Amino acid sequence: MTKQDLIYLRGRLLNQRQEIFERIRRLESDWRKLGERDIELEEEAQKADLSSLYDQLNELEKEQIEDIDLALSKLAVGNYGICESCNEPILLKRLAALPAARLCRRCAVRYEEKTKKLTPSKEMISCKEVPGEYRDMSDDEIREAILENLRNDGRIDRDELEVFFKKGVVNLEGVIPSEAEHQILMQILTDVMGFECIIDHLQVTELIWEREELASGRAEYPLSADLDEISDDVFESQEKETPYIFPDRPPPEKE
Numbered sequence: 214m215t216k217q218d219l220i221y222l223r224g225r226l227l228n229q230r231q232e233i234f235e236r237i238r239r240l241e242s243d244w245r246k247l248g249e250r251d252i253e254l255e256e257e258a259q260k261a262d263l264s265s266l267y268d269q270l271n272e273l274e275k276e277q278i279e280d281i282d283l284a285l286s287k288l289a290v291g292n293y294g295i296c297e298s299c300n301e302p303i304l305l306k307r308l309a310a311l312p313a314a315r316l317c318r319r320c321a322v323r324y325e326e327k328t329k330k331l332t333p334s335k336e337m338i339s340c341k342e343v344p345g346e347y348r349d350m351s352d353d354e355i356r357e358a359i360l361e362n363l364r365n366d367g368r369i370d371r372d373e374l375e376v377f378f379k380k381g382v383v384n385l386e387g388v389i390p391s392e393a394e395h396q397i398l399m400q401i402l403t404d405v406m407g408f409e410c411i412i413d414h415l416q417v418t419e420l421i422w423e424r425e426e427l428a429s430g431r432a433e434y435p436l437s438a439d440l441d442e443i444s445d446d447v448f449e450s451q452e453k454e455t456p457y458i459f460p461d462r463p464p465p466e467k468e
Contacts, residue, residue, distance in 0.1 A: 229312065369389070387416070
């Protein structure tokens, strides 16, 4: 995978995460509106149905968020796109359809056939140990150490950058001006300070503009995999939130 591929896939993950939260907010808004109305028998049934739906979505959305956070964590430390079962690279086309995929196509099929389950994403993200020099420090002290390193480096605009540290995990929130500064930040956290558990939710200003250009058709698709080769059933499976199994044979040529 090229650097541009990774940047694009990270953007896809962040967008998916934001869409999930927006769906939850819309559902909560509908719930509040229904609760504010006069309750009749029909409305009571609607309210019960909505409550049941919300309970189900709550668990599903939580798992999706955790899967996305795990993928973002892997991107931050440089091991994204590796199958958790066979340790082989996941095909770029599969990641284009399912950016949070944890298994390659073959292993996904095996897991489905044997009804095996992966370790929950939230357990994969948690880190048991922090780098040696920080082990005797509190979460707040480690956070301050990170901020001090960034201040001393001087190359990163910290105006809209938020850093949190909890249970061995560095959490990054907010906005950073450029991908160059984003890469410097990752290098400081991983190579200089030695952190291996990072959840990176940072928006990169220049990439936000690039994504707007993509949406309006003014920029080319950045993935090295050709989107034309990804058929409609891939995106259908993505919408249904089910794993897509790539065919063993190429699709018929277009006329």
